[in-house]
Amino acid sequence: MTGSLRIIIDGACDGAANMARDAALLDEHRPGDPPVLRLYRWRPPAVSYGYHQSLDGFDAAAIAAAGFGLVRRPTGGRAILHADELTYAVVGASPSPLFGESLHATYTRINEALLLFLRDLGLAADISGGESRDDARGLVCFKSAGRHEINVRGRKLVGSAQRRHGGFFLQHGSILAGPAHLELPRFLRPSPDRPSPDSEQLALVTTDLGRLLGAPLDDEGQERLLPRLADAFCRAWGLEAG
Numbered sequence: 011m012t013g014s015l016r017i018i019i020d021g022a023c024d025g026a027a028n029m030a031r032d033a034a035l036l037d038e039h040r041p042g043d044p045p046v047l048r049l050y051r052w053r054p055p056a057v058s059y060g061y062h063q064s065l066d067g068f069d070a071a072a073i074a075a076a077g078f079g080l081v082r083r084p085t086g087g088r089a090i091l092h093a094d095e096l097t098y099a100v101v102g103a104s105p106s107p108l109f110g111e112s113l114h115a116t117y118t119r120i121n122e123a124l125l126l127f128l129r130d131l132g133l134a135a136d137i138s139g140g141e142s143r144d145d146a147r148g149l150v151c152f153k154s155a156g157r158h159e160i161n162v163r164g165r166k167l168v169g170s171a172q173r174r175h176g177g178f179f180l181q182h183g184s185i186l187a188g189p190a191h192l193e194l195p196r197f198l199r200p201s202p203d204r205p206s207p208d209s210e211q212l213a214l215v216t217t218d219l220g221r222l223l224g225a226p227l228d229d230e231g232q233e234r235l236l237p238r239l240a241d242a243f244c245r246a247w248g249l250e251a252g
Contacts, residue, residue: 013108013249014044014251017252021051025079028081029082032048032101041177045103049097049098052097055093057079057197058082058089067199069196085171085182090194091193094190095185095187096187096235096236097184098239100179114158117181119247121137128167135167136161136162166215166217169183169184170184186216186217188219188227196209
């Protein structure tokens, strides 16, 4: 594979700005454009919910009182508290030689880059085969690992979601870098038809880079990982940074 990968490494932005930027990258993508990789973080932290989720499950007042944002993603999936994490967005064409012809092929190709990044950090990861029907009904993304999502030592580390439109796709992914995601349950309004874990339950099924690497990752440490993540995408796909 030859060609280029357009890489955008942004500073930390608020939730509305981050989601608007990603939606624009998808809307503006044209046939023949190189694929795009955008890497970024969130400031202030924000709760994002999937395109098809309802706001009924969220305590907007509690989120605002914490100084956090609340924003809908252009992709699907379930709720995430974006705080200590590395976030990626990939925009490209599907079908295409690079990303294949299906959602499954696209996830698989992106996972190649994510797994290479984790191997570079000395971490052996694996891909989830899916989740139970009950887990799939929950509010929280990191409660369980859906098909194509990445675990390390049996705990979920990366959550991803995708939107496909007009021969192009946008895939979002959150790589947990610290434990802040465990605070998400206090911003939810669970109900019998929308089960939600508490923080202790979430801690049992997730992990993060700081925990796996044996030392907390502060803002500077997380920022230093973004170029390494970009390099892994280039190497995995045989593309030059553009």
